[in-house]
Amino acid sequence: MKGLLLFFEVVKGLLITGRHLVVNLFRHTLHYLFRLKWVRKGSVTLLYPEERPSLSQRHRSRHRMMFREDGKPRCVACMLCPTICPSDCLFVEAEDVEGDRYAVRFQVDLSLCCFCGFCVEVCPEDAIRMDTGKLDFVALNREGLLFDLLENKEEKGLNR
Amino acid sequence: MNLFLATLFKLIILFGWLMLFSLYATWAERKESAVIQDRHGANRAKVLGISSFGIFQPFADAIKMLFKEDYIPPFVNKPLFLLAPSLSFFFSAVVIVAIPFGPDLTLRGRSFPLGIVSGDFTLPLIFALLSMGVYGFLLGGLSSRNKYAAIGGMRSAAQILSYEVAMILALLGLVALYSSMDLRVIVARQQGLLWGFLPRWGIFLQPLGFLLFLIAAVAMTKRVPFDMPEGESEIVGFFLEYSGLRFGLFMLTDFVETIVVSLLTTVLFLGGWHLPGLISASGFSGVLFPWGGKVILSPLTVQILQILVFQAKTVLVFIFLLLVRWTFPRYRFDQVMDLGWKSLLPLGLINLTATLILLRVVR
Numbered sequence: 001m002k003g004l005l006l007f008f009e010v011v012k013g014l015l016i017t018g019r020h021l022v023v024n025l026f027r028h029t030l031h032y033l034f035r036l037k038w039v040r041k042g043s044v045t046l047l048y049p050e051e052r053p054s055l056s057q058r059h060r061s062r063h064r065m066m067f068r069e070d071g072k073p074r075c076v077a078c079m080l081c082p083t084i085c086p087s088d089c090l091f092v093e094a095e096d097v098e099g100d101r102y103a104v105r106f107q108v109d110l111s112l113c114c115f116c117g118f119c120v121e122v123c124p125e126d127a128i129r130m131d132t133g134k135l136d137f138v139a140l141n142r143e144g145l146l147f148d149l150l151e152n153k154e155e156k157g158l159n160r
Numbered sequence: 161m162n163l164f165l166a167t168l169f170k171l172i173i174l175f176g177w178l179m180l181f182s183l184y185a186t187w188a189e190r191k192e193s194a195v196i197q198d199r200h201g202a203n204r205a206k207v208l209g210i211s212s213f214g215i216f217q218p219f220a221d222a223i224k225m226l227f228k229e230d231y232i233p234p235f236v237n238k239p240l241f242l243l244a245p246s247l248s249f250f251f252s253a254v255v256i257v258a259i260p261f262g263p264d265l266t267l268r269g270r271s272f273p274l275g276i277v278s279g280d281f282t283l284p285l286i287f288a289l290l291s292m293g294v295y296g297f298l299l300g301g302l303s304s305r306n307k308y309a310a311i312g313g314m315r316s317a318a319q320i321l322s323y324e325v326a327m328i329l330a331l332l333g334l335v336a337l338y339s340s341m342d343l344r345v346i347v348a349r350q351q352g353l354l355w356g357f358l359p360r361w362g363i364f365l366q367p368l369g370f371l372l373f374l375i376a377a378v379a380m381t382k383r384v385p386f387d388m389p390e391g392e393s394e395i396v397g398f399f400l401e402y403s404g405l406r407f408g409l410f411m412l413t414d415f416v417e418t419i420v421v422s423l424l425t426t427v428l429f430l431g432g433w434h435l436p437g438l439i440s441a442s443g444f445s446g447v448l449f450p451w452g453g454k455v456i457l458s459p460l461t462v463q464i465l466q467i468l469v470f471q472a473k474t475v476l477v478f479i480f481l482l483l484v485r486w487t488f489p490r491y492r493f494d495q496v497m498d499l500g501w502k503s504l505l506p507l508g509l510i511n512l513t514a515t516l517i518l519l520r521v522v523r
Contacts, residue, residue: 016487020195021196021483024196024198042195
């Protein structure tokens with residue numbers, strides 16, 4: 001009797017996995033082979049490097065520097081961010097130009113950064129933001145993860 | 161000489177087919193498990209930028225296997241250690257010579273039988289060869305001079321021996337029903353309809369026998385619900401000391417055995433190459449629809465269609481076996497032995513007795 005009940009459960013299990021197989025195969029075929037994008041995907045996973053996960057608006061990712069309209073960084077090198085940084089991963093160097101103070105070097109050691117966002121919170125000039133959506137940084141050595149925010153001006157367009 | 165050449169030709173075709181099937185079996189397993197689990201599965205192997213659902217994956221895997229280090233531990237019994245993988249692979253692969261892959265082809269008035277050997281001995285031959293395969297696993301386990309591998313080998317021997325009994329008992333009812341041990345005759349007797357609508361297939365005439373055979377056959381392949389010899393979490397398996405291509409051969413053996421089981425299921429229980437309505441008799445050859453329509457085809461076309469039907473059935477059974485493998489958790493060793501000796505064996509005896517009594521009553 002127990003064996004018979006077990007057998008029915010076995011059949012039930014086969015029906016569940018079989019349903020997944022048939023339904024997902026159907027959806028994969030329509031979605032990828034016939035390019036019917038309105039059909040739900042047959043998978044819950046993403047094809048990662050091509051498909052990116054949609055991040056929340058508040059998600060903290062790699063830092064970026066905000067720039068003024070004349071192209072100079074907003075950072076005035078007040079040193080509040082290296083002070084509050086719990087991971088000690090920010091390195092700022094300043095220079096005085098015609099009575100104004102600018103950062104000339106603003107490095108983040110991404111191998112140390114814990115993405116707490118304190119530097120963003122503490123900045124009086126709104127010079128750093130963590131909204132690039134970039135999470136996959138790769139380097140062959142530790143120095144490769146030293147990231148200078150001032151050298152990557154191509155992200156200026158992201159100013160919102 | 162002519163016969164020799166024909167046999168050699170058929171052998172090459174058959175083993176090429178088997179190798180291709182077992183290569184793509186690995187791909188099918190990865191893909192099917194992925195689809196069952198709402199994933200994508202292997203799709204990164206690209207040739208000229210085309211991945212097309214990863215169909216080049218088996219070749220990438222094969223190349224990877226070839227370039228792996230073939231390490232032979234210093235403490236093993238070397239001759240037996242080297243012999244074991246090829247032994248297990250040989251005995252599971254050579255079974256397909258006894259399988260009839262289709263009806264006799266008629267070319268220019270001469271008939272060419274598919275399948276290499278045929279005769280009354282084919283069913284016993286298959287079981288003899290399948291149980292010889294146990295030597296490969298046992299030797300692989302024992303020659304490794306590793307206790308985990310030895311346990312794995314002993315377990316695989318115990319499991320194969322006990323399920324062999326259940327499997328043969330499950331088939332005896334079928335043998336009594338079709339009163340032959342020749343696979344070709346068994347397939348031929350599954351032609352036609354029962355009471356006008358049911359195909360005269362083994363699965364309908366011997367439902368209990370089919371179930372018992374399927375369970376025992378899954379256990380014979382040593383894959384997951386019955387993966388006693390491997391037991392990924394506890395006893396690493398009889399191939400513990402193997403690496404590279406030799407390990408790959410053991411892995412391929414599992415797939416070849418699964419293919420053999422799907423072939424056997426197709427031949428014995430799913431009517432082989434017969435499909436209701438697809439007829440090649442002396443008077444009429446073509447497709448006969450149940451609503452009365454018919455399409456007349458040449459005998460050779462029908463025979464080729466029947467070969468395709470056979471292949472399709474085999475692939476479907478294979479997909480079902482993969483479904484079984486990816487659905488169930490594994491049994492414990494004592495549960496496996498209980499199932500084999502305390503459930504399948506008595507049920508097989510009941511099935512055989514009932515079949516014999518029914519046959520006596522009917523005839």
